[in-house]
Amino acid sequence: MxxxxxxxxxxxxxxxxxxxxxxxxxxxxxxxxxxxxxxxxxxxxxxxxxxxxxxxxxxxxxxxxxxxxxxxxxxxxxxxxxxxxxxxxxxxxxxxxxxxxxxxxxxxxxxxxxxxxxxxxxxxHLKMPDFVSVEIANFYQLSNPCCDIYIKMTKTGVDHFVKRIYANDVLDKDIVRRYENNNLSHFFVQKEDFEKLMGQILSQSLTKVVKAFKEDKKIMEISSDTFEISQNLLNEIGITPQTVKLAKTSIVAMTKTVSGSKKLSTLLRSLLENETTYAFKRNYLTSLFFYQIIPNLGWGRGEQLKQTMDKVCYICFFHDILLREEKLLKIHSLDDMAFVDLTNEEKKLVLEHANMTTTLLQEISGIPTGIDVIVRQHHGSLNGVGFPDVYTSNLSPLAICFIVIEKYVVEILKSIEAKEKLKLNSILLELDEFFHLSSYRKIIFELKSLIN
Missing domain, CATH: 3.40.50.2300 (Response regulator)
Structure with a gap:
């Protein structure tokens, strides 16, 4: 081969x-x-x-x-x-x-x-089978496939191919996602259609890339559905289109503010341009929940509320900016850390990244005041080193809000990655059992209100 x-x-x-x-x-x-x-x-x-x-x-x-x-x-x-x-x-x-x-x-x-x-x-020797598999992820960008699409069903040991999508039918992301949520990893097409279909997928991709280079634009743009979280899902978890718009506007403003720091602006640009990554999904969803519930937390109105909301994007997108690998991003406790094979350098980075990021943020002029304190405390540790044995109430209120929301988002993403039915009430019940202090449960209450 x-x-x-x-x-x-x-x-x-x-x-x-x-x-x-x-x-x-x-x-x-x-x-x-x-x-x-x-x-x-x-x-x-x-x-x-x-x-x-x-x-x-x-x-x-x-x-x-x-x-x-x-x-x-x-x-x-x-x-x-x-x-x-x-x-x-x-x-x-x-x-x-x-x-x-x-x-x-x-x-x-x-x-x-x-x-x-x-x-x-x-x-x-390279004879194709009658039906050829195509990864389901390829269909997220197709609106009208040029050929019939099949799924494979096996009965009594025999494969049967059943037509589910007809040529030129409307095919949107939610239709594809429903199949994927049912543990379908591939669609199938007849071998004589395979080259034509893959050519259609490639052509659509190339058109975007060529146009972007000609117009000297970035190929990646910030949007909510390009990283496999559709507005339908956002509606299900209680996020409104207005909140999505606010988050996007804030991301653009934040990018301009940190442009003076070569290291942080480079790391941020890399994160924002890779929307399919776990890091982007988690940070973006966390910011959406933040924006959705902050007005209900009694933290002021008008200019005071605006100053608080200005901090959200920085907290969500910078707290783990130094952790470049997904395995590091999924460590939230010493127990998590014990189950991951890490080098000594990786262990040190996981334990000290909050404090290290704080130092970098302090060098940037123009960012909202207090960001460094919240980022330092985002794992529940006052000095930004390690993980606490228990969560206490002597943290910044924004840090407490972040800790609860991020844990909620992490559990949501676990369900999506495992292609499980999203059971938000069950996740919120687990949060209730995990967090015992009223300052944390106040945030859980507001998250519940989004779906009830």
């Missing part, structure tokens, strides 16, 4: 190309977001060929010629691998070749067959 490396910053294009080449030619495929992640020649040793985008936008908004950088790396290290660059680039020599910006999946496959010297005999 041939093994390929696909390097592309757009997850939708990456997924489309991977699905097509895996199903059509049985290639084994690994993926990377950009070529800068390759630091050692040995990392490329196991691959028969590489497919790489010609350029990408980095976390600081710069246009990087990733394809050329990869070619230079390969030449400098005397690596003999065929490389197919997606997008125009003047490198058509040796084993390097580029395709037009609006390439098709067939363009990629034909070029790989040529570059990898795949024989007719090999191709004859």
């Amino acid at each position: 041939r093994k390929l490396l696909i390097i592309h910053s757009d997850e939708r294009i990456q997924s489309s190309v991977r699905e097509y080449l895996t199903n059509e030619y049985s290639f084994e495929i690994d993926c990377l977001a950009n070529s800068s992640l390759i630091t050692n020649a040995d990392e490329l040793a196991t691959y028969d060929g590489i497919v790489c985008e010609n350029r990408y936008v980095d976390s600081e908004g710069r246009n990087i010629v990733g394809g050329q950088n990869l070619i230079n790396f390969i030449i400098d290290h005397s690596i003999k691998k065929p490389v197919v660059i997606l997008g125009e680039m003047e490198i058509d020599y040796g084993s390097f070749v580029s395709l037009p910006s609006r390439f098709s999946l067939r363009d990629i496959s034909l070029q790989l067959i040529k570059s990898l010297n795949i024989t007719d005999e090999e191709l004859r």
